[in-house]
Amino acid sequence: MTGGGAEFLDDAAELLGRHRDVLPNWLALYYKEPIELVRGEGTRVWDSSGKEYLDFFGGIVTTISGHAIDRIVDALREQAGKIAHTSTLYLIRPMVELAERLTARSPIAPPDGVDVKAFFVGSGTEAVEAALLFATTWRRSNEIIALRNSYHGRSFGAVGITGNRGWSATSFSPLNVSYAVPAYCYRCPLHLTYPECGVACAEDLRNVIETTTSGEVAAMIAEPIQGVGGFVTPPPEYFPIVKGILDEYGIPFIADEVQTGFGRTGVTYWGIEGYDVQPDAMVIAKGHGNGMAIGAVLSRADMMESLKANSISTFGGNPLATTFALANLDNIEEQDLQHNARRVGKFLMDGLKELEDRYDVVGEVRGKGLMLGVEMVRDGGSREPHAEGAAQVMEVTKDRGVLVGKGGLYGNVLRLSPPLSITEEDAARAIETLDVAFREVQEKV
């Protein structure tokens, strides 16, 4: 690991000044002294001073294969040299191939005679927006059920269904939204304890439908693991109960797999498969493009094709993005990254659980595969959220060459979501670094 000279630090400071002048003040930046990442290779990134970091956040749960993977870069270069943009008014071979691959892998199980189809867009927000459009048109209803503590994006509709006031407090939604109770066991909204609770949070959905909707609900949308909400990981019974209730009322279920898709949770391709539930539609982005701007909706064709008006996405499915995503998919499958995520994820989880036992400021370690959250608290007894502690951990780990993310309603949950290609040595280094950081936070309490 190399440190940068003063001229490089001046470089970042100068860029920060320009950033603040021309970009909105709500565009959050990490760290007291924000850094510019200028290069990446596999699980490593380098800043403009030349300092090397182990990337344990992956560009917000996105860089799933790793940085600058040769086969993905080569595929992009080749396609860029041929044609970058045509619009979907013309046939696009990589888009068709990608749709075939994704629909074949989707867990959506429509009734006989109904296909699964894909529609490509440029981001997760747009994918959520499109899924809402399909569901509301299909069901002729603007009623949506979402979860408290959720995050679905920053557009009019997507932020409107986001159940986290840190992101949605100033939005005005055109949708009629009911918020159901998430399975946030560490801070159970019902003040119960799993498993004695009987997963009452899931059972409460029936009451939400009966008391706050007309019964004609367009869809329920939920993240299999709440990402921005702090990697809140429901127990195994949660989604099967929720889906059973939705089926009783004939309400479609949309799984927001923007963070949990593509093997991130280590068990299967999709987070919702870990719950053995078959959604009616899914939204995907982030890991789908390994950094390329691409999102998609996969859904039952009858839902998607309920649109009777024209629709288009100028950039959705463009040759560059779909070629990149196809090469990423090849890489994930050939390298068997979801199994690596399961194996190294277990190693990381075991190491973090050990730290949870040692440090009172580590309230809970949770998650699946390589989507692991660490909830920082002032002490294990009060469970008071410790946002400053999380911020301090981030500074200490950054100084020591490991980048981690944070989230949660109180900004006190560290988020670990490295590329799925990390090794046990990488995980061991992250654990050692977090050990040092937790000790420093503990000493200050």
Ligand SMILES: Cc1ncc(COP(=O)(O)O)c(C=O)c1O
């Ligand atoms: C679960 C979920 N859905 C949707 C989005 C929105 O995706 P994007 O930022 O690509 O618009 C995000 C982004 O963090 C997300 O985590």
